[in-house]
Amino acid sequence: MFGKLSRYRRVPDIAVVDARGRVVAAKDFRPLPEVTGTFTHTVDSGDRLDQLAATFYGQPLQYWHVCDANPDFLSPLALLGQEPLVTTRFPVTAAGTSPRGALLAALSATVGVDAVTADDDAVVVTYNRTDLDVTAVIDVIEKAGFTVGLPADSGRLGRQIVIPPAVS
Known part of the structure; x- marks a missing residue:
């Protein structure tokens, strides 16, 4: 059912009951493998997981080894800083007596904003870039x-990800 390069090839089949009450075949839970090795790669703006897998393993379909080695990211897009949800730090200064609470309320009420926090000199906004862009938040x-001031994304660009050794 699964090709020889699939991460699900060795996962056992199980019988489960579907929503209609029928017993159907499915794959069991696939736990993340233990990753050895310490080789890392600095994420660049043009990186794609299939290209990294082709470079490091000679097989673009082996991208899932990189995903497995970086479990703190919920999706392959997050691993490369291309996830729709982005967190940006905006340095801010009050123009006069503008209340910070009103700013937080305005941002929180904006469609596409997921979370807002503030410190003394900045506001950190997590937003869905399919709904908003940085200009709209500004x-x-x-x-x-x-x-x-100049906003700064807290994404993966310029940061390290783990590239595990090739699995035979």
């Missing part, structure tokens, strides 16, 4: 009476 901050 507009909300400025309309709340704040001046915005």
Whole structure:
């Protein structure tokens, strides 16, 4: 059923009951393998998992080894900093007596904003970039009476990911 390169090839089949009450064949849970080795790769803006797998394993379909070695990321897109949900730090200064609470409320009420936190000199916004872009977030901050500095994403670009050794 699964090809020789599939991560599910060696996972045992089990019988489960579906929503209609029928017994159907399925694959059992596949626990993450233990990863050995310490080779890392610095994520660049043009990286794709299939290209990394082709480079390091000679097989683009072996990208899942890289995913397994980096379990702190929920999706392959997150691993390369391309996930729709992005967290950006916006340095802000108040223009006059603009209340920080009003800024947090305005951001929280914006469609596409998932989370907002603030410290003394910045606001950290997690938002869905399919709904918003950085310019739209800056507009909300400025309309709340704040001046915005240069935003900085807290994504994976420029950070290290683990590349496990090839599995035979």
